Amino acid sequence: MKDDLINKKFGKLKVIKEVPYHLTRYINYLCLCECGNEKEALKHNLLKGNTKSCGCLKSETHYNNFVNKTLEFLEKDALEDELSNPYDFTK
Ligand SMILES: [Zn+2]
Numbered sequence: 001m002k003d004d005l006i007n008k009k010f011g012k013l014k015v016i017k018e019v020p021y022h023l024t025r026y027i028n029y030l031c032l033c034e035c036g037n038e039k040e041a042l043k044h045n046l047l048k049g050n051t052k053s054c055g056c057l058k059s060e061t062h063y064n065n066f067v068n069k070t071l072e073f074l075e076k077d078a079l080e081d082e083l084s085n086p087y088d089f090t091k
Contacts, residue, residue, distance in 0.1 A: 005046065006018070006029075010041075010047075010049070010052060011049070011051075012033050012054075013032065013051065013053060013054070014031060014032050014033075014034075015046070016038075017030050018030075026044060027042070027043040028041070029041055029046065031051075033054035035053070037056065038054070039054035
């Protein structure tokens with residue numbers, strides 16, 4: 001199948017279309033990154049997980065991990081607050 005990767009997501013990249021790539025025999029795809037950048041990626045790199053973003057992922061990973069951890073912590077904290085709240089206004 002020629003267009004088997006179209007519209008599929010690999011990490012932050014969504015495959016838009018196949019692009020002609022004459023330098024090698026590899027299939028190249030034009031992808032749209034979640035950050036808004038476009039990125040051309042080789043099919044086998046997408047499938048292997050070697051290419052997951054336009055390049056912003058590496059610089060953002062640390063920050064995102066921190067944000068996710070913080071959000072998880074805050075949500076957990078809020079949930080515990082709710083569970084330990086002696087005043088239940090729902091009854
Ligand atoms: Zn990006």
